Amino acid sequence: MSAPPFAKHLASNDKKTRDKAIKSLASFLADDAQEPISKSDMDKLWKGIFYCFWMSDKPLVQQALASELAQLLLTMTSISSSLSFLRGFWEATVREWNGIDRLRLDKYYMLVRRFVNATFTVLGRSKWDKSACDTYNDILTGEGGPLSPADIRIPTSLAYHLSDIYVEELDKALAAAPEPLLPAPLATLLTPFFTLAARTPTSITYKRVQSEVFMPLFSALSSSSQPLEDQPPAQKRMRLDPDAQQPYATLVSNACFDSPEEGKIEGGTLRKKLLRRIFEIASEPETKDSSRRKMYALFKESTEDDGSDEG
Template structure:
């Protein structure tokens, strides 16, 4: 598989050399590290320009092919970590939120398109790249005061056809959705903690909407199980920690302290909610989505069971 991948990317490099994308794009795919480093710096300058025409969809695709291969070529852990951080930070240095979302959309399209071709030895570094982009995205949303239109644009990016959390597109690799479930709350907590000055309360119902939709509509029981075990249950347990006995509190890990100290349901402007109220509202949201006609029967049963177990209601 790796040899076929190299052949395919060799053809990609030749195409990039002839592209009409930003002139530094072809240098991102250079075999020379110094050339690639200069290209990343040029990319940062280009994206930060206040006055430029939006990057067209074809050119954005070509640009991201170059960026993807640039990261592919990074072969030392410290180099990989630095490059992943630099690429993710580009979201926060673009000229506008609209431009940042366009760049982010290109990232997700590239990741989904290329994921199944990533060999085992390189997979961990792409997990790291996704983690860095998730964190930077949350800081971008926080900087935009969690504006509803910005959050909705991002959510659609994740759940649309070809998106990493699309429930009905068999081309989307399930491993990518599992990784997002594993890291989502952790990176949201980190982003809230790192944002200065402190952002408006994070709207958990809005931010978790892609996972609630995926849980309701996935045809795969493993995917539902991963979402419940890594997203729903840890968050609900953390929100219930204030009412837990001291011994159980000590066992709660992680506790998402920064997030829960500054979170709301769906309207940041109304201020943060206490954990107990927020937990009740999130459980009601899960129940309501379970009740929708498009929710799969198997998921409906599991979501109802989660609601009953979490609220102490009987069948």
């Protein structure tokens, strides 16, 4: 089908026109009678949406619009439509990113955060459908995706930002669900970062993934299963403080390896299984030698820390 006729109004200089176009867009996307939007028309639609957000100039307006745009993913009647719209978002974001001036960059970081959160909500509602999760992972790591390890056109700042927020937003999405979701399949959802860590040509990117994705998550999974007396003083104080926010508390208590239907897995066991996955990926021929050494070292150090004799 063709792009909706109001698409050109999304980037209008007039705020009232833009607001009206967003409301029309929401109604359009929620109509399950619509045919799928073609690739070329999705590109046109997202160019309009991207510059609609560009025009928003006050913090509260920006925050409201970012949430409104991300919530569009949740109004669609099929997960395939949501993922198609999401692919359009990421393609537009990567395409336009280097043209964003310094003063606007923070609000686009916020928009990315909102979309990551909404995506986890969509996938959770689908009961972490394997095909849907795999499609999402392909959107992130395929050619032109924000976590594509081999595409030198991808701005590194996008991969860094996703590393910083990914697990945090997964935890938030689980906590905000109106009813409990099936356990989040971490081996599946972390696949883009396993791939990026294994195949990135830069040591800085690998370091960011390990320090901001793997280590905080492994620490949270480990502390959830350790007896209180065996924990470091800082972790012990946090667990004893009723007002302290435990890292990734909702995620740690509602996660599994890769089969949500089998139920959640205890943190220490899940940590070992994820470390084993890192070891397996390090052994693959596509993994760069520099990454392989670091991934083996991460596995060895982490399994020694928990007293495991895996190897």
